[in-house]
Amino acid sequence: MDATYISPVKINLTLRVLSRRPDGYHEIISLFWKKKGIEGLTIQPHDNENIGDVLDVSGMKVNGENILFKALRWARDRSLIPPLRMCLTKEFLAGSGIGAGSGNAAALMMYLKAHCGLEIENDSLSSVGADVPFLAGDADLALVEGLGEKIRPQVPLKGLRWVIGFPYWRSDTSAAYRGIDDLREAGKLPLLPEDQCRTEATGILRRLRNGETAGLMPNDFLEVVSKGRPEYFRAFEAAERSGALAWGLSGSGSAFFMVFNDAEMSRRTVSLLEREDWVIKTTELE
Known part of the structure; x- marks a missing residue:
């Protein structure tokens, strides 16, 4: 049976970049705000391991490896997941800063959590994408720190x-x-x-x-x-x-x-x- 998830997106109400770490990365302090977006991800398991995972993308073009495959590799290190057939409808442009690709990965995490028993670990999930832990979490508004893994939920803003x-x-x-x-x-x-x-x-x-x-x-x-x-x-x-x-x-x-x-x-x-x-x-x- 297939399942469809609407990918979330985010804006950064504030975004402060801290100093560069010895490993070259920068930590942040940012107020993340999430809303349901307009991109849909439909997922269905299949039993043909010779084919492996299949991704069909319609709408906006995605260059390079899709983040969904990176997310699946992360998840398979932690849970038994069958080959998946995925259909993604892309509406947002890459490189826009609203976390659209990370929202697709978050939608996949929601599916894997519900259907495959995956447990989300923010510390390592940020390696998939800095926005993924927040977008895959329950908070609609949060102060996010570190590399995206430290999430402090805030009372949501209503009516905006x-x-x-x-x-x-x-x-x-x-x-x-x-x-x-x-x-x-x-x-x-x-x-x-x-x-x-x-x-x-x-x-x-x-x-x-x-x-x-x-x-x-x-x-x-x-x-x-x-x-x-x-x-x-x-x-x-x-x-x-x-x-x-x-x-x-x-x-x-x-x-x-x-x-x-x-x-x-x-x-x-x-x-x-x-x-x-x-x-x-x-x-x-x-």
Whole structure:
């Protein structure tokens, strides 16, 4: 019997990048917010081990190895899992910063947990993708630290909706991290104390819960990703004029988001963005 899961996606309301570790990775302190996306993953076990796992993808093209195969290798080290036939409907562009691929992996984890008895271990699951532990977990809103494995659930934000805009360009996460390192070596991007990063996130949550405008969300990648891309700031100005409570870059980009507490305002903003020739897709999520 097959089962269909809707892949979740996330935005980063705040995203602070800490110093580079000796192994080359960077830890983060980030306020992750999850909503149900629009990509579907249908999974059915089959008994032909000669064929192995089968993945059919429709919609957006996925270059290179799909993260689902990486997730399956991780899961098979921990549980007995039969060969799977998977059908994935891709609606979101790769390199957008909303965790779409990680959301597909999270949907697979949900299936394996329900049907194969897989136990989720955040510490090692982050090796599949930094966003996967949060997206595969139960929290809709959390302060996420480390490499994505340290998750502190927060009380959900109610009654707010997202508008996500996707520009025609993509972001390279590795290059964006290198850009942060370069800016810090040049003394152009401060490294904030960890307690200040947490206090910042808490304050933003308080304002949004009170229905107050929080403005441009702090994201250390913005200075790197927005270089030569003034379109971002035109979008942010439009968000402010349209009555958004918050706006910013999600992850390392390239997608940007706006948060509204009024459905009509968000719909009008979607109409405005669809007239921009540099925005190739918009999505509104409740």
